[in-house]
Amino acid sequence: MKKAVYIFLVFSITSCFTPDEYLPKIDSEKINISLNSTESPSTFIKLGFPTGTLSKEKSNWQxxxxxxxxxxxxxxxxxxxxxxxxxxxxxxxxxxxxxxxxxxxxxxxxxxxxxxxxxxxxxxxxxxxxxxxxxxxxxxxxxxxxxxxxxxxxxxxxxxxxxxxxxxxxxxxxxxxxxxxxxxxxxxxxxxxxxxxxxKTIEPNTNEWHIHFSYQVDSINKHTKIPYSSTSNSSLGLFPSFELNHEHVEIFLDTVMNFEQINYINSRNLTFEKSKNSIGLFYQKDPITSQLQSNSKQNLILRSDDEYYVIRALNIIGSSVGNHSVTFEIKKL
Amino acid sequence: MIVFACLITCIANQTMAQDSTSCAYTLSRDDIETSNLQNLEEALSILPIFHKYIKNRSPQISYGSLGIDNIAVFKDGFPAALDQNINYDFRSIPLWDIDRIEIHLTPVVGQVKNNAIVINLYSLKIPEQPIWTKLNLTNTSSSDFHGSFILGLSNLTHSGQVGISRSFTNDLYDDERLRSTSLGAFERYDLNLKYQYKILPSVTLNIQSDNAIVHTQNKGKIIPGTSRVRDHENDFNKHNICGSLQLKASKHHTLSLEGMVHHFKNNNTLIDKNLNSGQQNLSTHTNTHPNTGYNQGLIRLSLKSFNKPLEYSLGIDLSNTRDNTYQYIDAISTAYNDYTAYGILSYKLKNTLILHGGLRLFHNNLTGNFLLPQFQIELAPREVIQLNFTSNTSVSYAPFRQLFYPTNFNEGVRNNVLLNPIKQNAIHANVILKQKNLNAVSGLIFIAQSDIPRVDESNTFNSAGKASSFSTYASINIFNDIVSIKPSAMMHAINNTRDTVNLTFFYPELNLNTHIRIPNSKITIGLNAKYIGKHTNSFISNNTIYIAEQQKMRFLSLRIKRSFIKEKLKISFGINNILQTPFISNDIYRLTEINREFIDNERVISGYPRSFTFKVVYTNP
Incomplete structure (x- = not known):
């Protein structure tokens, strides 16, 4: 009987659940967006794999x-x-x-x-x-x-x-x-x-975009640390901004974790909120040269239909808010 | 079908009062091993009359319009899966300690309320040996492993048996290059106990307990653009203990007291895993498979008389089925009780006629009282040709979730605690031919169902549905010391939507079970085969009628077995599912006023792919 027990125990461990395979880290995606306040002030992006962009020319509406x-x-x-x-x-x-x-x-x-x-x-x-x-x-x-x-x-x-x-x-x-x-x-x-x-062609359908990068006119005195472009009204500036597709997207602004550290498991329990827009989140001015700079410490985490993304600005090329291009890094969590 | 195997054996071994003519098919221990069947769910693929496929990881098992929850399943006379209206996992019922499985068509019985069709599992008897062991090991080319070890002890007064088992069945993939499994790998651990105490020559106590833990891992797909996956894991734990005290009250009377407690939990979890960092955590995503769990308590008292020419069986049966997971859901009730009283009489008129008749009166605390009559006439029971006619009425309960659970468990439909039990009126007639080395049976069975839950205009379940099933069958069993050949053929007709449109669909079924012992060689060859033709069916969803058209299914298993060391050691090599295509198409059509409109082509699973099996059985002494 002893032999039978030994044989049973040996054979019992022969077939098991296969362990999970290791997967290499997926590279984050980089997209470039050019904004020009007089010609093409508007770019819509749809987060995904890969992220899609749609640039719109300036149009006349009030x-x-x-x-x-x-x-x-x-x-x-x-x-x-x-x-x-x-x-x-x-x-x-x-x-x-x-x-x-x-x-x-x-x-x-x-x-x-x-x-x-x-x-x-x-x-x-x-x-x-x-x-x-x-x-x-x-x-x-x-x-x-x-x-x-x-x-x-x-x-x-x-x-x-x-x-x-x-x-x-x-x-x-x-x-x-x-x-x-x-x-x-x-x-x-x-x-x-x-x-x-x-x-009728200003905005794509709601299921075709998540973020709309554009400009927003606002009081210069209200946003002293955000770069802007001047307008016909000396007290108002044209600030870089973005709108969110608030029907499909919720956000959480993470300024503590590194972009690399942010992942699905530590993000899914964050308190996300609906937001319609934000001004100058990814932008700052070099205090010495006054050059336009990206603020890469601002990591915006977005949740859309149980999919999570984090986005940050890597660098900004261009001397003025009115005409520049930004490279965003996007990681699907 | 139906192969008519060993009627006499059926009678001798029955633990329930079931008539011999109702035993339509027996799956023997050899058949179970030839087809490498490890659990009842697998056996239901091979068992004649049943149709099984897997859709969205959930097995769909039926005979005609009767789902498996309308068909009683017993192990050694006790309900093996509670009242079965609770999505029981039949993978948790192992077959390593099962001697045979019998299908009874319209048996005349007292205790069972859903007895249109009854599946009986009979476990291996405890041998009258001081000590004995049995080791059973099976490995397959699909990296499956199934092992069991049984130890039995007996001094004739006390007999006990302990069986332990581990069974692992590997994943099934639609596309091996992808991570997501069509059927997840699952592992089952069993601990089955049996004890018999012959207190007095006329008083016997039997206790047995079955315990199983089944763990299933369904792997999810890699979410595009990430290193992340969401896996679905299922843990099904069941524990039951049942016992009977039998008192031989007189030469012709037996009094039995039986009881059972059955408990199970079915837990589903979604797990988010990052395959790059190794992090994993419980998902916060809403689980589409809710956790469930139920308890059943059962107590029976019965008196059986074997007087000639009048035999009778009387009894009462009390049962309680209770939800142990959502005890306060919907604030109504999550339990029901059955109180049954029954009487069955059998009158034998010389050798020309046996009349069986009986009544069951049962009270359900939710739906009220029911009187279920049953009747059977056997003509020439001991002659070469025997004729039988049976009519019975039985009931089975609507799914538990449709009775009690709120809309989010029922795809938006409101429950109805007052749903009537589903009624089954069955008529069964057959002719049996009995010769020395040949048995043959041919017959027909018609089952009409009513009060099937349907969704009404106020989006609530109500008892309005009707369906019917009809089968005609013929089978032969040719046997001698060397060979046993059991072919059978059937034609089934299903009408699942009799209350709405009268659509009847036919499909054929063929079965062949053969065992040949090669003389003077200690070698036995076994063959099991089943063929189901194109299976068409109608169903109602959101008040629309759909038709599902499923491809044919073929099962073929071969085994060669050789005995060594005075029959103690048996080694066998088999090939299972030789002609099987694991995935078959299931075309869905919507019925329009003038035609049918193609909606979708689903891929459903008919079974596992071809595999080679190596099996060792060692019995001592």
């Missing part, structure tokens, strides 16, 4: 409307200093150039840490299934090709998936009434007041 269900924000073109005055008057025909005086308080879209506060602001009562517009008339002003533009704009009403608004040049009695249907496939609908039409 307002964009949120398409996400239950979101009703209206924002201005972030690459142009567009200021807005809420007249708090409902009579569209009574608003003209004389409505602007020394007491007029102009507002710009206000950049917060993870969000943008729209200059148009809360334009109605959103406690109803169909928002009820306050019907305030807004005056918009911007400069383009050395020409000043003044427009007035009034949200008439909205239903579950439609914006309905009235607009026209401030000094003219003629006006246009336009309807914009929320397009679920894109985050925003873009509209050009000057061209009287929707701009």
């Amino acid at each position: 307002l964009r409307f949120e398409n996400t269900a239950d979101e009703w924000g209206i924002y201005t073109n972030p690459t142009e200093p567009i200021r807005i005055f809420n007249t708090k008057i409902n009579r569209y025909d009574l608003i003209n150039l004389s409505s602007i005086d020394g007491n007029t308080i102009w507002e710009y879209d206000d950049v917060k840490s993870t969000n943008i506060k729209s200059a148009i602001g809360r334009w109605g009562d959103f406690d109803f299934p169909n928002p009820e517009s306050y019907k305030d008339v807004y005056i918009l002003n911007w400069t383009q090709d050395s020409q000043d533009y003044y427009y007035k704009f009034q949200i008439l009403d909205a239903d579950i998936n439609t914006y309905h608004f009235k607009y026209g040049p401030l000094n003219e009695t003629s006006f246009q009434i336009e309807t914009i249907n929320k397009q679920e496939v894109q985050l925003y609908s873009y509209f050009s007041l000057v061209n009287n039409e929707q701009a």
Whole structure:
């Protein structure tokens, strides 16, 4: 019997689960993005393996409307200093150039840490299934090709998936009434007041991009450590920025771990948050030479549909924010 | 099919009151070894009448419209897999201590409520030897290993047996170049115990306990662009203990008290691994396979009388099935109780006729009372040609998750604690021919099911479905001291959606089990073969009718065995699954008003690929 037991024990260990094979480290991916504030201020990237990029030329639009269900924000073109005055008057025909005086308080879209506060602001009562517009008339002003533009704009009403608004040049009695249907496939609908039409090729479909590198106009005093390019308004700068596809992406900014150390297992328990945008995250100025530099200590970890990525800027070539190229390092976790 | 093997043996060894004519097929110890079957799930591929394939790592086992959870499985007279409406892992039921497996069609029995078809496993008897051992080792060319060791002790009053086993089955890959497995490797450890105490010549105590741990590793694919994988691991642990106290109350009466406690846990884990750094951790990702676990308690009291010409069997049966993982889920209940009382009478009129009839009255605390009649007539039971007709009504419970679990366990469908048990009305008729070296049987069986759970318009399960299965079979068993040949042929007809559209699909099945002993050579050759033709079936999902068309399946195993040292040592060499294609296509069509529309081509697994088997069995004395 002893022999039988020995034989049983010897044979028992012959077949086992195969151990996991060692896999070499996967190299991170490097992509180069060129941004030019006057010609191609916009590049969308889709994280993946490999990462895809899509560069867009500058286009002429002033307002964009949120398409996400239950979101009703209206924002201005972030690459142009567009200021807005809420007249708090409902009579569209009574608003003209004389409505602007020394007491007029102009507002710009206000950049917060993870969000943008729209200059148009809360334009109605959103406690109803169909928002009820306050019907305030807004005056918009911007400069383009050395020409000043003044427009007035009034949200008439909205239903579950439609914006309905009235607009026209401030000094003219003629006006246009336009309807914009929320397009679920894109985050925003873009509209050009000057061209009287929707701009439809500004943004790829939401499932085709994760990050949108571009510019954002904001107060120079607010971001003293971030390089910027000057604008027609001396108190406003054009900052390098990016937008996030907040329907699909959540982020965590890691400034402690090295890029190399960041991996899936230590990232998946981080507290990720939804964010719409960020200004100057990967940029800094050399304190001595004032040259544009990458801030490679900022590691942005992104989570999209249970896939994790970390991205950092490796180097920046170009002397000005208005025309430069950045090499990003992207690692799928 | 059906091969009709050793009717007399069936009767002699039955631990349940099952009639001989219902025993339609026996898979012997030799058949089990020829096909290198290691667990019940593997055996269900080979067993006639059953159709088995694996889809998304989950075995789909059925006879016609009856899923395996509508078919009772017993080991030595006790439920081997609880009430079976709980996704029991049949890989945890090993075959190394099994002497034979029998399939009974429409048996007339008292204790079983789902007795349209019953699978009985009979374990090896404890030999009346002071000490004996049996070592069983199997290695295959697929790097599988199966080993068991049994030690038995007996002094005629006390007999005991301890069996331990380790079984390892390697991965199955669709593409060997990829890491992801189609079927993960699994390892099972068993500890099976048996004890018999003959307290008095008329009082016997039997206790046995089966314990198994099954660990499965399903390897995931390498996530593109990373060194990372997500593996799915499954741990199935089961423990059961059952016992019976038999008192021979008089010359013709036996009183039995039987009890069983069965517990299992089925845990699924997702593990994230970094194959570069070696880091691994439990995944936070939602597991699509929820953990489950159930307990069953059972107690029976029965009285059997063997008086001529009237025999009878009376008894009561109390059972409780309880969820041990989600005891407070959905805040309703996660347990049910059955209380059964039954009486079976058999009246023999000389040698011309035996009438069996019986009633079972059972009460389920969720769904109420049921009265299940059964009836059988055997004409000329001791003549060369015997005719039999059986009719019975049986029930099986809806899947536990459909009764109790919330929507996220049921693909968005709401549970219904008031689902009726699924009813099975069966009619079975056959003709048996008995000669000295030849048995033959031919018959037909029709089973109509009703109250099958379907999803209604309010997205809730309700008892509305109907289905039916029909089979006609013929089989022969030619045997003498040298050869045993058991061919059989069947034609099955399935209608799974009788409540909605009357679509009946046919498929053929052929089986051949042969063992030849070469005289004066101590060599035995065995052959097991099974063929299932193109299998078409209809099913309902989201109130849409689909048709699944599956390729044919072929199983062929050969074995040559030689005995040494006065039959103590047996060495055999076999080839399994010779003609088998592990992956077969399963085309899915959606039924439209005028035609069917192709939807998808799935690849499902019919079995493991061809492998060579080397087996050593050593028995002492």
